[in-house]
Amino acid sequence: MSTKILADSACDLSERYYKAFDIEMVPLTVHLDGKDYKDVEEIDPKTVYDAMREGKGTKTSQVSPQTFKTIFTSYAKANQPLIYFAFSSELSGTCQTAQMMAQEVKxxxxxxxxxxxxxxxxxxxxxxxxxxxxxxxxxxxxxxxIIETAAYHANHMEHIFTVDDLEYLRRGGRVSRASAFVGSLLKIKPVLHVDEGKLVPLENVRGSKKLLNRMLEIMEERGTDFKNQTIGISHGDDLERAEKLASMIKEKFDVNDVLIEWVGAVIGAHSGPGTLAIFFLNSEYT
Structure with missing residues (x-):
């Protein structure tokens, strides 16, 4: 029997990919205006970003233990292999919950x-x-x-991103109130990356015009073989800038395959509207 792949909604893939590749998806939860919504199924990123622009607070929560237990039990009963590739354990407790429930079912x-x-x-x-x-x-x-190859890709996946407003990162505890205020005042744009699953500040760039060029410079420093891989771009309700970045990447690196998607509601609830990210395999990938 073929192996089933399970993802959670923090992968930010469009529904068409779930259908095309027969991927099962489990949603995290978004809390907005006193209500809970299943990510993707009951709320979309645009709704979250519009609410954040209006000053409304948003929170998120992980997948429940019972949800995982139900899914894992159904595959165990059917004797069908299942691999759940999880959202970073440094950013959510979802992975740990899944590990506990998988052990329980086993x-x-x-x-x-x-x-x-x-x-x-x-x-x-x-x-x-x-x-x-x-x-x-x-x-x-x-x-x-499957596990070996996908894990290898995960270990070599670079995340280079920026946010439009440091205030959203401040609310999430990523920068101090003073840094957020000064950053906004001086029009400083932070460039961050993911290191061992954690969000880590990389450097600051003054002015939006320099920002995209600097992101491409970092991509060139860290990446390799761009022509033969899919480059990912995700955006927080800023398709125009995402498409501009894609054009720059194609021109600079002769890239054939660029995938553009929204930064989904769960991650966007913490990074805010205007987030822009590039994803690619680094130079250690061969």
Whole structure:
């Protein structure tokens, strides 16, 4: 029986990819205006960004243990292999919850082929790992090879991103109130990356005009073989700038395949509107 790939909504893939590659998706939860919404299924990123622009607070929560237990039990009963490639454990407790529930289900079904892999990735960086795994599964590749290949991609996935307003990062505890105020005053744009699954500030760039060029410089410093990989771009309700960045990447690196998606509601609830990110395999990838 073929291996099933499970993702969570923080991979920021559009529904068409779930259908095309037979990927199962489990949603995290977005809290807005006193109500809870299942990400993707009951709320979209645009709604969240519009609410944030109006000054409304947003929160998110992980997938419930019972949801994972139900999913894992159904695959165990069907004797179908399942791999859940999870949103970074440094950014959500979802992965740890899944690991506990998988172990619990395995106690009842010892032969169940249930695997939970921490990608240490987010947004389309995570999404590209999911697509690689799903492509292999669709082609009938064995479970061990799927895990090994997808994990290798996850380990070499670069996340280079910026936010439009430091205030959203301040609310999430990523920068101080003073830094957010000074950054906004001086029009400083932070460039961040993901290191071992954590969001880490990389440098500051003064002025929006310099920002995209600097992001491409970092991409050139860190990446390799761009022509033969899919480059990911995600945006927080700023398609125009995302498309401009895609054009710059294609021109500079002779790239053929660029995937543009929204920064989804869960991640966007913390990064805010105007977020812009590039995802690619780094120079250690061969």
């Amino acid at each position: 106690e009842e079904y010892p032969e169940a082929a249930l695997h939970v892999i921490d990608t240490k990735c987010a947004s389309i960086g995570y999404g590209l790992v999911i697509l690689k795994a799903a492509e292999l599964a669709k082609n009938g590749v064995g479970i061990d090879e």
